[in-house]
């Protein structure tokens with residue numbers, strides 16, 4: 001008998017659903033073994049049919065999201081938080097920094113793209129006060145972060161859940177798949193903003209660019225740093241950062257960067273704090289991050305610190 | 309026995325593991341750009357190399373897990389759900405562990421009681437000094453300073469996450485300027501005044517620690533308190 005898979009799409013961008021389609025021929029291999037009974041982007045199934053594996057994309061942002069995830073939990077045997085939004089809140093998790101009234105005020109009351117300044121409150125599900133990952137609402141059995149997770153890891157996770165076979169899911173960071181070498185370059189200056197690095201073989205940190213590869217779990221095979229673009233941590237924190245309450249992006253990046261370049265740890269930390277919405281963009285609504293005693297996100301980037 | 313395995317494909321040649329290991333388990337091979345495990349039997353499982361490794365490329369086996377009292381259980385629970393590996397799940401706290409924890413807590417309370425009863429009559433400075441000496445006694449011994457200067461440098465480094473201390477030794481007078489102070493920041497955050505009991509405790513704690521580590525006697529002569537920096541002055545005597 002084929003295993004039934006049901007999927008649901010909450011506050012996310014649908015990119016994770018597209019990533020499932022991205023499995024290409026692997027999808028065909030799977031077709032002998034699985035049957036999709038509910039997929040919002042492909043099928044018109046309004047109910048929640050029973051399934052063996054439930055895949056949920058997106059965070060809990062509205063009352064609809066909360067109800068939908070509860071229906072998913074009730075109808076499937078194994079529930080997978082699929083993608084960084086479901087696991088950590090993802091980019092919409094930035095709403096965790098503000099109450100829903102100030103989010104509305106920012107977007108609708110003065111927003112340049114909303115000339116009538118009307119709030120869409122009729123017929124739209126009510127926003128909740130904050131944003132939370134799905135495991136804050138229901139029990140989750142498997143976590144597959146990634147924005148979106150690379151097809152390789154999706155296939156590996158499905159294999160694991162179907163029959164426990166297949167390759168192991170990596171415990172390493174994004175650096176592990178990066179071909180650049182970390183070498184000491186004392187005297188290098190800190191380079192802020194979206195800059196690229198001149199040397200193609202040298203680690204971005206060694207070139208003064210704050211790359212988040214070393215603090216990010218590998219679920220992507222490091223495409224960004226290999227193209228010279230700093231990793232923004234879209235797969236969410238590394239296992240070390242999740243495990244150790246006192247270890248945080250800011251401290252690890254400052255320590256490593258200062259070792260490689262001589263840039264003072266304080267300068268790196270100040271930069272990360274000033275740009276907290278960038279460096280914590282994907283994971284700040286997760287208690288695994290905001291509960292850390294060294295993380296003061298609301299102080300760095302909360303309502304008192306809006307740059308508008 | 310502890311075994312150490314470096315995932316060579318994952319390694320980015322940063323050399324951080326070589327630096328992080330206090331017992332010099334690794335040596336860096338410049339020709340291959342990889343660290344080599346040259347002293348495996350010296351590994352005592354602190355996992356400092358693993359924590360420093362940007363690629364998380366160093367795996368150990370046979371390291372006893374520390375008690376999970378200080379971990380966040382929700383975060384721990386995420387690990388095995390993310391890797392599908394049961395080995396990543398840290399076992400729930402068993403009742404035997406709770407008993408050990410309580411024994412440990414009991415021992416701490418007893419020693420706190422000892423500190424208090426040994427010092428209470430002589431007031432806060434003595435409590436601070438005693439606690440500082442206790443800290444020095446309890447630290448691991450792999451970095452024993454050779455002399456007072458080394459002890460001072462080490463203390464500055466160790467207190468650095470919370471206190472920025474600038475020491476000056478002239479003749480037998482030690483002056484420490486406290487620039488950035490965790491206590492001062494704390495007091496400012498809560499709108500309370502600095503310079504109270506906490507500061508007294510801290511100065512004597514620092515002095516107690518320094519004197520034990522540097523094998524000298526420090527006689528406190530003055531503390532001056534300011535808004536941006538405080539100074540602590542003491543006479544150094546051989547112990």
Ligand code: SF4
Nearest residue numbers: 175178203204211213
């Ligand atoms: S920090 Fe970034 S550039 Fe450097 S090795 Fe890691 S992923 Fe590559």
Ligand code: SF4
Nearest residue numbers: 220224231232234235
């Ligand atoms: S390299 Fe970083 S930013 Fe790029 S896909 Fe991977 S985790 Fe995301």
Ligand code: SF4
Nearest residue numbers: 319320322323325361
């Ligand atoms: S710390 Fe990790 S990446 Fe750096 S040299 Fe050691 S094994 Fe390689």
